[in-house]
Amino acid sequence: MNDLTNLPELTNEHYLTQLQNKLANRNLLDENRNLSLTDSSEQDFLEFFFLEKVFTIDRSLSPHTIKAYRSDAKTLLLFLTEHSLSFRDIGFPEVKAYNKFIKEKYASKSAIRKLEFFRRLLDFGYETQFYKSHLSTWISKPAAKKGHYIVEETAAEEAQTRVQVRELNQRDAEYLISFLPKIVKANRNREQLEKRNLLIGYLLYTTGLRASELLSLNWGSFRYNRQGYLYADVIGKGKKHRTIPIKEETKELLLDYRRSLGESVAIDPDDISPLFFALYNKKEPHKDKRRLTYPSLYKIVKEAVHLAGKHSKVSPHWFRHTFVTMLLENDVPLAVVKDWAGHSDISTTNIYLERVNQDNTHVHLQKVNLFR
Template sequence: MNDLTLFDHVTSDQYLSHLKNKLEHRQLLDEHRNLSLTDSSEQDFLEMFFLEKILSADRELSPHTLKAYRSDAKTLLIFLTEHSLSFRDIGFPEVKAYNKYIKDKYAAKSAIRKLEFFRRLLDFGYKTQFYKAHLSTWISKPPAKKGHYIIEETRPEERQTRVQVRELNQRDAEYVISFFPEVVKAKQNREQLQKRNLLIGYLLYTTGLRASELLSLNWGSFRYNRQGFLFADVIGKGGKARTLPIREETSDLLFNYRKCIGESVEIDPYDTSPLFFALYNKKEPYTDKKRLTYPSLYKIVKEAVHLAGKNSHVSPHWFRHTFVTMLLENDVPLAVVKDWAGHSDISTTNLYLERINQDNTHVHLQKVNLFR
């Protein structure tokens, strides 16, 4: 997006001179040598915002996160275009109007994310003198709902009528996973695809991996500990590393899948080849391994859900919620669940526990003698 991003690839001793020359050439420094966009073009403003606040080199964004940022930027651009506004035109009335537009059009979770993107853009504009006022102070986000829910609008006269938890019970989760191999329609590599899909289902269900984490798995991600148990080393959200134990059932499927595709079953920590890759129209040996994409994973889950006749809203992330809930229902310590799930704060994990406790209130009620 920005030719300044090319500096990520220059050496440390070259970085300063390259960056200084580019900023001075584009007149983006003030008399105090600070970044100033007072007289910059709107293109420079947007490029610098994405470079410094979105595409900064200190973290690697997942394709899902980048897609969300693009969506948020597109929403704002559409609003400005519809009202014949430029970024320079944004002031108090425009902030309030966009705030209302987002709240009216989107559910709380999406509205919060889009308004947070807007807030970051306005704050960056204020810090770089593109805007003379601290406009983000006028943004008001809708209250966030606790936990992992979806909103089902069952009555058109009411905006929200029922909240449903985005997870499966144990029986339904196992049933849906049993259909993962059944979605394979191809004749070529049919057995390999079926074993791959079943392993995907088991990993989602028994590890709580995010979709991006599962798709990023390499053969070298797996290792044995000193006691001989299999683990997977995962790079999660925000580049945070964590280690997950692999259940015996999942381990068996993993090695069966490797054997079926003609790959080595010897653990190799230096093997960076993708665990899951496209197998359609491929012939052994699988030399050109194109990593499986999120749309492909999403399609597998959706088709399995359809065949199983379950809730059409089910997505890969539902298995993560199911995993966390099942751990807590089986009295796995909260701190252990937090680490396994890769939650940045234990309060996130505690939201699951609060709902589990709410669901179990009938147990306490039955202990009370209300009738004599």
């Protein structure tokens, strides 16, 4: 991409002038001074689509979401290349063919996201006159499955599927956490690594933090409120801030972990050093703190899962689902759970509540006398 990608970085003083010049020089304005890509190159079309519809949004999205968008773009480009198509060639048949390809190849959640990316691209093309027809109207997304589930085939010859919730019960969660320290094989910094892994498990299980939120924690993210209780200030999806209370058991592990590193346990709001960082082969673990990465966190959890002999699909995110469900099972108000979990809409939280209520239907059934 050329220097148009630098436009958002320009000062307000120069932004308008340079944007006007670039658009005028490339004849990309119509008689109404609206962006028109009728006669533009495909390069211009893609450039403006990403600049106006992706990059501007991505500033508030997580690296994981940005990576997903790039994957969606790559999927579309590969499809077009394999069928010797250009973006100008896209019409009704191509939209239907790509729609069918995505729905057949990907699970519902991924298919919905990839088709949403395709819809946005087609809508942008229609808005800028690159496409003369409103092609996105022919996209049909698969039905979204509510909740957090894994769907597996029960048998190759059967159409029936088995649905499993992506969460743990309390006993399995505690059992799995107990294996996090046991996966440490290194002799150097063994104590610190064991305490770090145990703290990771407790934070995931007792706070409902997303993996990205956990890894973004600094020592300065913690603070005591006026009553003396420990809280963590978190920046979640969409750069939204929220505050999460820390259970006493987790707090003790946090302080114990800090002491094992030779770090102060005094809260310092200005300390931006990462809470979790790589410790292997470090003679002085408190120096050169390289923040723990998601692949490293994922590996830690997966190794514990393997050692514990639990469901192989368990990932760090399962603890978040477990936490939200346990809050609702213990009658924490829906609105409180929504804010605590950082859900953007209460309908997301309500999905958990619906399943909790379904699991409790036996309580109502026992009250009914069906036999005389």
